[in-house]
Amino acid sequence: MILGLLKEQGEEQRVALLPEIVSKLVQAKVEVYVEKDAGASAFQTNEAYENVGASILDRTELLKKAEVFVQIGEPSLELIRQLNDKQVWISQYNPLWNTDLVKAFLANGVTSFSMDSIPRTTRAQSMDVLSSMATVAGYKAVLEAANELPNFFPMFMTAAGTIRPATVLILGAGVAGLQAIAIARKLGAQVEAFDVRAAVKEEVNSLGARFVEVEGAIDDSAAGGYAVEQTDEFKKKQQEAINDHAAKADVVICTAQIPGRKAPLLIPTEAVERMRPGAVIIDLAASTGGNCELTRNNETLIHNEVKIIGQSGYPSLMPIDASKMFGKNVFNFLQLLISEEGDLNLNFEDDIVKGTCITHQSEILNERVKSVVES
Amino acid sequence: MILGLLKEQGEEQRVALLPEIVSKLVQAKVEVYVEKDAGASAFQTNEAYENVGASILDRTELLKKAEVFVQIGEPSLELIRQLNDKQVWISQYNPLWNTDLVKAFLANGVTSFSMDSIPRTTRAQSMDVLSSMATVAGYKAVLEAANELPNFFPMFMTAAGTIRPATVLILGAGVAGLQAIAIARKLGAQVEAFDVRAAVKEEVNSLGARFVEVEGAIDDSAAGGYAVEQTDEFKKKQQEAINDHAAKADVVICTAQIPGRKAPLLIPTEAVERMRPGAVIIDLAASTGGNCELTRNNETLIHNEVKIIGQSGYPSLMPIDASKMFGKNVFNFLQLLISEEGDLNLNFEDDIVKGTCITHQSEILNERVKSVVES
Structure with missing residues (x-):
């Protein structure tokens, strides 16, 4: 050859x-x-x-x-x-x-x-570039978020008082999302994770994050590890839950993607507008439209004092x-x-x-x- | 009032x-x-x-x-x-x-x-802005280094092989240095720390870092927690040790400062030139001349594929x-x-x-x- x-x-x-x-x-x-x-x-x-x-x-x-x-x-x-x-x-x-x-x-x-x-089979795991690059993206997303946030991730108890830990909301608990949970936890943040696949709850919890539950999801255990499209009613409940959790978060990391399709919209403009000034959104789904309505691929923008980073190229940066x-x-x-x-x-x-x-x-x-x- | x-x-x-x-x-x-x-x-x-x-x-x-x-x-x-x-x-x-x-x-x-x-007494600890801002600087320095490094900080064992952890060398184990050690360890790096004050060895070790020892230092236990100037012979031995450790490091974080004086020179140009391509130096002493000979205050420059970040304003960035x-x-x-x-x-x-x-x-x-x- x-x-x-x-x-x-x-x-x-x-x-x-x-x-x-x-x-x-x-x-x-x-x-x-x-x-x-x-x-x-x-x-x-x-x-x-x-x-x-x-x-x-x-x-x-x-x-x-x-x-x-x-x-x-x-x-x-x-x-x-x-x-x-x-x-x-x-x-x-x-x-x-x-x-x-x-x-x-x-x-x-x-x-x-x-x-x-590459098929998502056990034998092909060692060839799975989506997984390995998602590992990089999840890691880098947390580092960038921590670097951009005007607050600490960890809690500090000092002679001058206590600093509360940051709250990080992670949307999508695939490889990138799980990696992001792990690193955000290592940095001492309080982490919440959301995924339409209820099956990932245990894994999320085992990494020290709280799983945001929304009832009524379509069973997806046969979808080969990918998310499936959900009903409108479920999406509405899901949307309300995400909006509420995002409003309390310091950082939102968006990782939800569906292969070959536009990324699901999870953070509409009104959710961004409920977030606190200085909060940071990192949207790893930027190249397929983003999970956040305001995301622009490979651009950083500020809306209502919330920074929205549409970065789909983290692996290139490491x-x-x-x-x-x-x-x-x-x-x-x-x-x-x-x-x-x-x-x-x-x-x-x-x-x-x-x-x-x-x-x-x-x-x-x-x-x-x-x-x-x-x- | x-x-x-x-x-x-x-x-x-x-x-x-x-x-x-x-x-x-x-x-x-x-x-x-x-x-x-x-x-x-x-x-x-x-x-x-x-x-x-x-x-x-x-x-x-x-x-x-x-x-x-x-x-x-x-x-x-x-x-x-x-x-x-x-x-x-x-x-x-x-x-x-x-x-x-x-x-x-x-x-x-x-x-x-x-x-x-502010006097460095117990009663004044809750007013010590140098300590609280050094905490911020040490934290941010590690985040920026991790974000700039073309490698991971943590070790990864994946289906596609093992990624070795990054090696971080921290010069000066005051408040900023100790904070940097703690965060770099949390992110899974191997950490070495150097300080002319042998008394900090135990604290360095307790944070999970290896203390780089150079013998022959002047006793400084009465200097109120600050470093004191050392002899020329000691400085030469010290310099050789630092050069050797820097050459193997992925990241060097410089935190050594002497109040009211120019910061000590710890990383001469020849040490930078022995470092590996892609390595990162963060110099927190930039505003008083820097610990690295090539540092320019509030500038980032690249010398021989080593990135040198002269950032003395991290607290402002959080x-x-x-x-x-x-x-x-x-x-x-x-x-x-x-x-x-x-x-x-x-x-x-x-x-x-x-x-x-x-x-x-x-x-x-x-x-x-x-x-x-x-x-």
Whole structure:
């Protein structure tokens, strides 16, 4: 296999593979080419890649040379047009949302894998970039909230009196939400968590947070760990509960997302207007519309003295460890595609390979993506 | 007593007294006037002050009306020139450093107190703004470092492998340093601390940090909790130890300060150049020159891929709780100046009143300030 590691575009600071992972690929007989300065924003030099056996190329050469391309972010349409049906693309390109990219891959017959479509099975856990990046996002969201809040997170009892602990409300108790609970608790905040999936209550409690309960939810135990859409009546009760808890919170961290759909609206403008001056909302669902009505993706704004941070790119802001985790996930996945001789081996009998493959020889293999693109 | 609460100047976001403290002063029969929008940056409205019995005035009226002025930051020379010998000034104006302000107060015969000169006695602990603001600074320094670092602070053991914990080196184990140790430990970092005062070792260890020992220090147990200057030989050994530990650290937090003097240089340029790319230095001593040779006050710069943050204004960045603590300290101090009838009562028999008073009737009362100004 001839693997090409691409430099990310735009503001992205991560790199899909750190030199330590490239070293393992070289040992597995993969020929690795790295785009010049691919690791620079993640503090990895070209020399570090060369030292583990990779060669540095510029972009044009790399696109001609490699058969398997790895990057983190979405490719541009222009980039996809330069690929052909002998080449394989691997990145996290959100095909349920970016159907134009799916169509571009189809048009050129490119075999494309999207790391966000890794099946949520036990065997695939070590490849689950959504989980590992959500861990980073949950951690960073709490740090940013604590850094922005005009108050302490922990309680302080000092000679000059007592400072009360901050109250943090976390919406959505998936991987990011649970990580956020854990870190906010470590920093001494009082934490409340809300999730439409009643099944997560125990996990929330075990992390030291209080679970905000709203009765009447649709059972979701068969949804593979994702949230499902709820009834209107339930949503209304849910909304009132969230508004009441948000009004008392110092920080709200929004993490609720539904794959391939707009994020659920959980904090309407009137809820923001009931919050106290100086409060902070971090909206991790910003890229799919946000859980807060006022959120704008990758912008920070202030409404009624409440700061609303629409940050969907936290992993990019912690580039070394986020790259390390992403790369480890990709490496574990790549092992399914590399033969003992180091050659490319597309085995669609493997449920992980099949589930992660979006396009192959001008067909859409992934059923969910297929139904979205064809509808 | 007619008390005037001034609006801070420049970037300062705190306010010396929150409405909850003004309420207590009003109950103690003090007449309180608040400069318009004094609390705005700390999320306190004019109405909130009026609701507890204060009146809002503009600056010109306030300067004429009040006999005791309270603010946090240093006054401008222009402001001091508008005061007279019937008026009392209370703020944290660092007279050991700002001798021009001392001279201006003397010239107009103003009675001035500087809250950073509160004696470090048990009775005065509840008035110690240096300690309470150092608590804020130590806390914020760790949050900012964690937020800037391209790595996690905590260790993670995930399906995709293990992330090692960050190593944080804290220079100076005073109030800020100890607070920084506590928060960095809570966030799961491995923490090392260095202080020339061997006496703090036990406290450092009890917080879960490793004490970096250098032998041959001058005994400082009689220095009232401050560090003393050390010999050249000791400084050289100390320097080597710090350089070695900094080279392995992900984060260095500098907190070493000597009152009225330039901060000790602990991280020379060559130590920065041995640090790893992506490492972060937070220098809390920035306003007095910094512990790091490259620090610039209130600037962030990058040298050899190491980020150096010269932030001496962290309390201003957490304005509600920092104002709450500062105000509680000032309130406890003011109680020594208010008679039962609510009148101003300057009792220089009280060691705290005497020790905190810098100028009175064109004389310098504070001995340390006197020796600095007259030398």
